[in-house]
Amino acid sequence: MDDRGDVVILGAGLTGLSCALHLAGGSVLVEREQRIGGKACTDRREGFTFDITGHWLHLRDPRTQALVAELFAAGDLVEIERCTGVFTHGAMLAYPFQANLFGLPLPIVHECLLGLFEAGRRTDELPAGASLQAFAERRFGAGIARHFFVPYNTKLWGVPPDQLASAWVTRYVPVPEPSQILAGAIGLRQDGLGYNARFLYPAGGGIDALAGALGRRLEDRGGVELRLGTDLDSVDVARRVVRLGDGQELPYRRLVSTVPLPVLVDRIEGVPAAVREARSALRWIRWRYLNVATRTPSPRPEHWIYVPESRFPFFRVGIFTNALGAMAPPGCAGLYVELTDRDAQPDVPAVLAGLAEIGVITSPADVLFTEQHDIEYAYVVFDEAHAQATATIHAWLATHDIRSCGRYGAWVYSSMEDALLDGMEAAVWVQQ
Numbered sequence: 001m002d003d004r005g006d007v008v009i010l011g012a013g014l015t016g017l018s019c020a021l022h023l024a025g026g027s028v029l030v031e032r033e034q035r036i037g038g039k040a041c042t043d044r045r046e047g048f049t050f051d052i053t054g055h056w057l058h059l060r061d062p063r064t065q066a067l068v069a070e071l072f073a074a075g076d077l078v079e080i081e082r083c084t085g086v087f088t089h090g091a092m093l094a095y096p097f098q099a100n101l102f103g104l105p106l107p108i109v110h111e112c113l114l115g116l117f118e119a120g121r122r123t124d125e126l127p128a129g130a131s132l133q134a135f136a137e138r139r140f141g142a143g144i145a146r147h148f149f150v151p152y153n154t155k156l157w158g159v160p161p162d163q164l165a166s167a168w169v170t171r172y173v174p175v176p177e178p179s180q181i182l183a184g185a186i187g188l189r190q191d192g193l194g195y196n197a198r199f200l201y202p203a204g205g206g207i208d209a210l211a212g213a214l215g216r217r218l219e220d221r222g223g224v225e226l227r228l229g230t231d232l233d234s235v236d237v238a239r240r241v242v243r244l245g246d247g248q249e250l251p252y253r254r255l256v257s258t259v260p261l262p263v264l265v266d267r268i269e270g271v272p273a274a275v276r277e278a279r280s281a282l283r284w285i286r287w288r289y290l291n292v293a294t295r296t297p298s299p300r301p302e303h304w305i306y307v308p309e310s311r312f313p314f315f316r317v318g319i320f321t322n323a324l325g326a327m328a329p330p331g332c333a334g335l336y337v338e339l340t341d342r343d344a345q346p347d348v349p350a351v352l353a354g355l356a357e358i359g360v361i362t363s364p365a366d367v368l369f370t371e372q373h374d375i376e377y378a379y380v381v382f383d384e385a386h387a388q389a390t391a392t393i394h395a396w397l398a399t400h401d402i403r404s405c406g407r408y409g410a411w412v413y414s415s416m417e418d419a420l421l422d423g424m425e426a427a428v429w430v431q432q
């Protein structure tokens with residue numbers, strides 16, 4: 001039995017690191033991988049730097065702003081003004097689609113505006129628990145829903161948005177005023193809408209600098225035992241013990257878990273039937289993406305582009321090097337391509353032809369290499385069962401002094417900033 005510390009933290013992603021850092025006392029931080037950072041990690045190859053798709057840092061809360069200001073010296077982070085687009089109907093529109101209809105074929109602009117007027121005449125309120133599709137139709141009208149929200153979200157989530165609850169997800173959807181939609185439709189470009197109009201990024205390239213800075217701070221402070229390459233085997237809630245993959249046991253007074261919620265529940269012994277049932281209602285989607293390295297710069301200026309049309313095998317493409325040139329050798333470009341099909345092997349020539357068609361690469365012949373990656377737990381699916389199922393599980397865990405938090409621990413849709421905040425809040429809970 002290991003008796004070093006009575007606080008165990010599962011997962012050294014941003015939530016786990018932030019929790020460990022904000023604890024006054026010590027803790028044991030258990031991480032399955034050989035590196036810290038979780039989803040906010042970076043892969044490097046042949047001079048190219050690839051995050052796990054786009055990982056742009058948006059800070060709105062004074063607590064995270066203060067933390068990041070402490071972690072980084074002046075100049076270590078650059079602030080970048082977002083430049084994003086939507087490619088559809090052969091045109092590159094400014095983002096967001098709903099506020100920048102100019103450039104679409106005129107009958108489609110007409111249909112979208114007509115839908116907006118009709119939605120504006122409705123007097124009913126959007127019911128609580130409305131689907132994502134109902135949200136889009138109510139807020140923006142049937143045309144905008146049909147030409148962007150439905151096809152884009154169907155590609156992203158793998159299910160039609162009438163089966164998805166709008167809570168959480170719509171927090172990130174810009175809702176322009178009707179006057180802005182009209183202005184955007186006649187060519188008055190609507191920039192700066194939405195939560196992420198500007199973002200921060202490590203000047204040296206690679207979002208892993210954030211986890212790296214947290215890790216160094218933890219090392220300097222001491223008191224945290226980091227166990228890399230260590231899988232969680234099981235949790236014995238009766239004995240308050242975490243059993244690790246190597247057979248070792250860690251007793252806990254308080255357990256903070258940031259591993260995916262279904263993984264945690266599956267590894268707890270003696271879970272009551274109601275909690276097991278709630279766990280079986282949890283749904284999520286896997287991500288399959290390609291890193292693409294080219295020997296030439298991207299002809300497009302955008303940082304990322306939304307691609308709603310089903311004929312393209314991807315729904316979003318990002319160009320790392322448009323945000324920071326240092327993420328590739330001089331004159332080259334690094335891209336990420338988020339694929340619609342997460343099961344089949346991608347048809348790479350078709351993907352590259354699509355990239356050339358939307359104009360983000362000059363030609364497939366310029367591609368130096370592509371690399372396929374999967375993320376098993378990428379996005380939590382917010383269906384009808386989500387709220388009740390997560391409430392049941394968290395309530396039961398709380399009775400055993402277990403707090404499951406972070407994007408996958410809480411089982412929500414949230415950002416790196418939220419992860420840092422969740423870690424701070426978990427530290428407060430531990431110390432209560």
Ligand SMILES: Cc1cc2nc3c(=O)[nH]c(=O)nc-3n(C[C@H](O)[C@H](O)[C@H](O)COP(=O)(O)OP(=O)(O)OC[C@H]3O[C@@H](n4cnc5c(N)ncnc54)[C@H](O)[C@@H]3O)c2cc1C
Pocket residue numbers: 010011012013014015016030031032033036037038039040052053054055056057058230231232258259260263287375377378379405406407408409414415416417418419
């Ligand atoms: C595709 C994608 C794009 C994103 N883009 C952005 C963005 O642009 N901006 C932004 O702010 N946020 C973005 N996010 C969200 C951001 O990545 C997360 O909110 C944040 O990194 C979550 O941190 P976390 O510590 O809660 O979870 P994680 O990063 O998942 O950390 C959990 C840790 O637990 C470990 N673990 C898992 N299972 C076990 C086990 N059995 N035993 C031990 N350890 C285990 C994992 O290895 C991992 O290190 C994106 C997320 C995804 C998936």
